[in-house]
Amino acid sequence: MIQVLGSEFEYDEAGVGGSGAPVVVLAHGGTTDRRVWIHQVPVLAERFRVISYDWLGHGGSADAVGEFARHEQLLALLDVLGVERAVLVGSSDGGKLSLDAALLAPERVKALVLAGSGLSGHEWPTEFRQLYAERVYTKIGVERLGRYSSGEVATLDPADLEVYVAALVEFLVAGPGRRRQDLDPQVWTLASEMFRRITERAWSGSWRNSEPRDLAPPANARLHEVGVPTLVVSGEEDVPAILAVSDILAAGVRDAVGVRLPEAGHLPALERPAEFNRVLLDFLGTLAL
Structure with missing residues (x-):
C-alpha cells in the first residue's frame, strides 16, 4: 500500500x-x-x-x-x-x-x-448505449439498477449481483457476438471476480461521494x-x-x-x-x- x-x-x-x-x-x-x-x-x-x-x-x-x-x-x-x-x-x-x-x-x-x-x-454513439442497456442494464431492470447506484436499496440481493456481473462480463469480455461458453473458464472466473467486487463496493456507496x-x-x-x-x-x-x-x-x-x-x-x-x-x-x- x-x-x-x-x-x-x-x-x-x-x-x-x-x-x-x-x-x-x-x-x-x-x-x-x-x-x-x-x-x-x-x-x-x-x-x-x-x-x-x-x-x-x-x-x-x-x-x-x-x-x-x-x-x-x-x-x-x-x-x-x-x-x-x-x-x-x-x-x-x-x-x-x-x-x-x-x-x-x-x-x-x-x-x-x-x-x-x-x-x-x-x-459514445446512441447504438452503443442502447446495446449496453439491452445486454447489461435491463437484466435486473434499469430502475432497480439506479436504486442500487443511488443507495436506495439497503440490502444487496446476491441474485441481482450475479445476474448483473454475468451480463457485463459476457457482453464486454466475450463480446456482443459471443457467449460465456466462448471464454476459457479461468478467464470468466477472474473477470467475474474482479467486477463482482467492484460492483459490491459501488452499490454499497464507495463511489457515491466521488x-x-x-x-x-x-x-x-x-x-x-x-x-x-x-x-x-x-x-x-x-x-x-x-x-x-x-x-x-x-x-x-x-x-x-x-x-x-x-x-x-x-x-x-x-x-x-x-x-x-x-x-x-x-x-x-x-x-x-
Missing part, C-alpha cells in the same frame, strides 16, 4: 531493480483490477521494472472520495515511486487515463500501449499532440463502438501501430496472453529504452 495524493493505493512491483531500469506501468480499466495483468507481469519482469496498481474503489485500494483525476493520480504515483519516465500500458479506461497522462506530462512518458482503450472527450474527471481539454481533439511511440491493440470480438475508438487512436496518433487480435474481446491481455505478450514485447523491442 502506498499513499498518493492523500489516498491509499494498492500496488505491486516486480522485475529489474535499480534507478536505470526501464519502467513499465500497467493500468487496468473500470471493470477490472490489477489482476488483469497476471500474464504480463512475469514476462515483462524479465527485462523491466514493472508496476501495477489498483484504481481507487478497485482491488485493494481505498474508496474514492471527492473530485479526482485518474491520470493525475498515475503521475503522482510515479512521483512517489521515484519514476521519472515510464512506458504506460493501459487496458480499457486504463488506456484513456494513460493517454491523458501522456498529454498532460509528455516528458514523463516514453511510450503508450492502449488495449481496448477509451478516449476522453469521445461521445467525482472523477478526465483531461481538459480532452484527448479526442489532441491526438496530434502525442509524440511518443504508440501501440493500439484490440480484440476482434470487442464491441464495435469500442473497436471504432481503437481505429480513431491508430489513425489519429502520429505513427501509431494498430494490431487486432483474433478470438479476443475487450480484455485481450487476459484472454489471449501469448498473442498479446508477443505483440507487446515486439513493440517494446523497437524502443530505445
Whole structure:
C-alpha cells in the first residue's frame, strides 16, 4: 500500500531493480483490477521494472472520495515511486487515463500501449448505449439498477449481483457476438471476480461521494499532440463502438501501430496472453529504452 495524493493505493512491483531500469506501468480499466495483468507481469519482469496498481474503489485500494483525476493520480504515483519516465500500458479506461497522462506530462512518458482503450472527450454513439442497456442494464431492470447506484436499496440481493456481473462480463469480455461458453473458464472466473467486487463496493456507496474527471481539454481533439511511440491493440470480438475508438487512436496518433487480435474481446491481455505478450514485447523491442 502506498499513499498518493492523500489516498491509499494498492500496488505491486516486480522485475529489474535499480534507478536505470526501464519502467513499465500497467493500468487496468473500470471493470477490472490489477489482476488483469497476471500474464504480463512475469514476462515483462524479465527485462523491466514493472508496476501495477489498483484504481481507487478497485482491488485493494481505498474508496474514492471527492473530485479526482485518474491520470493525475498515475503521475503522482510515479512521483512517489521515484519514476521519472515510464512506458504506460493501459487496458480499457486504463488506456484513456494513460493517454491523458501522456498529454498532460509528455516528458514523463516514453511510450503508450492502449488495449481496448477509451478516449476522453469521445461521445459514445446512441447504438452503443442502447446495446449496453439491452445486454447489461435491463437484466435486473434499469430502475432497480439506479436504486442500487443511488443507495436506495439497503440490502444487496446476491441474485441481482450475479445476474448483473454475468451480463457485463459476457457482453464486454466475450463480446456482443459471443457467449460465456466462448471464454476459457479461468478467464470468466477472474473477470467475474474482479467486477463482482467492484460492483459490491459501488452499490454499497464507495463511489457515491466521488467525482472523477478526465483531461481538459480532452484527448479526442489532441491526438496530434502525442509524440511518443504508440501501440493500439484490440480484440476482434470487442464491441464495435469500442473497436471504432481503437481505429480513431491508430489513425489519429502520429505513427501509431494498430494490431487486432483474433478470438479476443475487450480484455485481450487476459484472454489471449501469448498473442498479446508477443505483440507487446515486439513493440517494446523497437524502443530505445
